[in-house]
Amino acid sequence: MPASGSAWTNPLREPRDKRLPRIAGPSSLIIFGVTGDLARKKLMPAVYDLANRGLLPPSFALVGFARRDWDDEDFAKVVHDAVRDHARTGFREEVWERLAEGFRFVSGSFDDDDAFARLKDTLHRLDKERGTDGNYAFYLSIPPKAFPTVCEQLQRSGLATEEGDSWRRVVIEKPFGHDLESAKELNGIVNSVFPESSVFRIDHYLGKETVQNILALRFANQLFDPLWSSHYVDHVQITMAEDIGLGGRAGYYDGIGAARDVIQNHLLQLMALIAMEEPISFEPKQLQAEKIKVLAATRNILPHEENTARGQYGPGWQGSQKVPGLLEEEGFSKNSITETYAAIALEVDSRRWAGVPFYLRTGKRLGRRVTEIALVFRRAPHLPFDKTMTEELSQNVLVIRVQPDEGITLRFGSKVPGSSMEVRDVNMDFSYGTAFTEASPEAYERLILDVLLGEPSLFPVNEEVELSWKILDPVIEAWVSSGKPDTYESGTWGPASADDMMSRVGRAWRRP
Numbered sequence: 001m002p003a004s005g006s007a008w009t010n011p012l013r014e015p016r017d018k019r020l021p022r023i024a025g026p027s028s029l030i031i032f033g034v035t036g037d038l039a040r041k042k043l044m045p046a047v048y049d050l051a052n053r054g055l056l057p058p059s060f061a062l063v064g065f066a067r068r069d070w071d072d073e074d075f076a077k078v079v080h081d082a083v084r085d086h087a088r089t090g091f092r093e094e095v096w097e098r099l100a101e102g103f104r105f106v107s108g109s110f111d112d113d114d115a116f117a118r119l120k121d122t123l124h125r126l127d128k129e130r131g132t133d134g135n136y137a138f139y140l141s142i143p144p145k146a147f148p149t150v151c152e153q154l155q156r157s158g159l160a161t162e163e164g165d166s167w168r169r170v171v172i173e174k175p176f177g178h179d180l181e182s183a184k185e186l187n188g189i190v191n192s193v194f195p196e197s198s199v200f201r202i203d204h205y206l207g208k209e210t211v212q213n214i215l216a217l218r219f220a221n222q223l224f225d226p227l228w229s230s231h232y233v234d235h236v237q238i239t240m241a242e243d244i245g246l247g248g249r250a251g252y253y254d255g256i257g258a259a260r261d262v263i264q265n266h267l268l269q270l271m272a273l274i275a276m277e278e279p280i281s282f283e284p285k286q287l288q289a290e291k292i293k294v295l296a297a298t299r300n301i302l303p304h305e306e307n308t309a310r311g312q313y314g315p316g317w318q319g320s321q322k323v324p325g326l327l328e329e330e331g332f333s334k335n336s337i338t339e340t341y342a343a344i345a346l347e348v349d350s351r352r353w354a355g356v357p358f359y360l361r362t363g364k365r366l367g368r369r370v371t372e373i374a375l376v377f378r379r380a381p382h383l384p385f386d387k388t389m390t391e392e393l394s395q396n397v398l399v400i401r402v403q404p405d406e407g408i409t410l411r412f413g414s415k416v417p418g419s420s421m422e423v424r425d426v427n428m429d430f431s432y433g434t435a436f437t438e439a440s441p442e443a444y445e446r447l448i449l450d451v452l453l454g455e456p457s458l459f460p461v462n463e464e465v466e467l468s469w470k471i472l473d474p475v476i477e478a479w480v481s482s483g484k485p486d487t488y489e490s491g492t493w494g495p496a497s498a499d500d501m502m503s504r505v506g507r508a509w510r511r512p
């Protein structure tokens with residue numbers, strides 16, 4: 001027992017050795033939209049992986065909510081298939097059996113008050129049967145237009161109200177709004193139901209190991225900081241390229257487009273982590289404060305026509321497979337002007353970064369799947385070599401490989417062995433696969449665990465979301481008024497206008 005007067009902490013939830021993972025306390029995770037793509041591919045497998053790693057308590061329940069006419073057993077079968085197909089860790093019967101005892105399914109529509117009454121009843125029964133203690137995390141993995149309805153239903157049914165020592169939390173998927181105005185409106189609704197400390201806005205990129213490692217790279221080392229500014233950095237390129245198309249996702253993506261889908265959130269968060277100053281600690285507020293300063297100091301490089309590019313994929317080849325263009329994909333209208341490629345140029349108005357462009361680009365059906373952040377350094381002011389000896393020397397680059405092949409590469413010049421002083425680019429490499437024996441958890445594993453622990457560091461706060469829309473809104477407005485996006489062939493690296501945007505300023509996109 002604790003010494004009198006001292007606050008008692010559960011050694012499992014607050015291990016003394018900070019390297020030990022924390023274990024969630026008694027709780028129910030309620031997934032709205034549990035029959036959807038995200039729940040099947042990411043959320044249910046992540047819950048199993050957490051259980052398999054021993055990070056969920058015995059008194060844990062997973063409750064699914066959607067319109068299908070399923071019972072608990074049907075639901076368990078669906079979770080089983082999702083785990084079999086997508087879980088990261090191996091299947092263990094004993095883990096599965098224990099976890100599955102806490103599976104419940106509630107069938108109903110978001111506008112159905114009775115369904116929320118049934119959900120409440122189910123959760124109360126779980127509190128008694130499994131000891132989930134009235135702690136509920138509501139995960140809204142649903143079409144964004146349904147976020148307000150579900151929040152309001154949770155309020156009306158009394159499920160949002162904390163009782164005694166219990167907690168209630170809401171997890172909201174992205175995109176949070178579709179522009180600044182709608183984000184503000186949504187935030188007003190969410191905050192009228194849940195206090196800000198109970199709101200977890202998901203940006204799954206922050207759950208990725210390689211993204212958290214940006215903080216370690218920058219703030220655990222002495223080596224990089226002196227180089228991390230306009231004195232040495234020429235520009236930064238942040239790339240999120242995907243080879244997949246949008247077949248089956250028209251309902252969500254048409255009218256949203258690449259910029260809203262990932263630049264507003266993932267890519268601006270990556271930029272904020274690269275550009276921010278050292279936080280005084282990793283307390284959530286301190287970390288968020290530094291990111292907020294970056295986003296508040298960020299502006300578009302103008303004019304938009306010269307410093308942005310957008311495109312829509314046409315037919316082409318992805319490896320050896322012939323693939324259709326966006327307009328032939330099921331569900332997209334033949335006149336859709338939704339962009340599947342977007343590139344923008346930003347500047348951060350601060351002493352550290354003045355004059356350094358940050359180029360952000362993303363696209364579907366590009367050459368290959370890769371997300372990376374490249375700091376491209378200025379050229380050496382003088383090269384004491386014969387010109388012919390440095391023809392294969394380019395700018396030094398530090399590449400943070402977010403995925404796949406997670407790691408970091410430093411490109412620099414080195415003497416080619418032999419009698420002449422020829423210098424050529426070489427790479428120095430750190431690779432997670434060879435440096436560590438531990439496998440990286442999936443982003444959603446980390447984030448779901450953090451929600452259950454009430455740990456908000458890796459979740460953007462409302463101010464970050466609003467500032468990000470403030471940066472993006474004028475770009476999207478300019479695009480809308482200029483009509484159709486350019487077309488690019490599937491399997492290539494985007495529209496010609498993206499290359500023009502860089503060549504106009506004497507630069508080029510990397511071919512990762």
Ligand SMILES: NC(=O)C1=CN([C@@H]2O[C@H](COP(=O)(O)OP(=O)(O)OC[C@H]3O[C@@H](n4cnc5c(N)ncnc54)[C@H](OP(=O)(O)O)[C@@H]3O)[C@@H](O)[C@H]2O)C=CC1
Pocket residue numbers: 032033034035036037038039065066067068108109110111140141142143144146173174175251252
């Ligand atoms: N899929 C992905 O890779 C990613 C998705 N996201 C975000 O996650 C969220 C979910 O996306 P995703 O899984 O792709 O979407 P889906 O369209 O695949 O799934 C939507 C889910 O919502 C349920 N639903 C829709 N309307 C209602 C309603 N009126 N009443 C009850 N249930 C309803 C559907 O259930 P049913 O029809 O069975 O009743 C289904 O389970 C979105 O906010 C998306 O932006 C974020 C990152 C990646």
Ligand SMILES: O=C1O[C@H](COP(=O)(O)O)[C@@H](O)[C@H](O)[C@H]1O
Pocket residue numbers: 242261262371
């Ligand atoms: O948020 C999203 O991310 C996925 C890609 O995620 P990743 O972790 O595989 O890089 C993207 O396909 C989707 O369009 C977007 O909504």
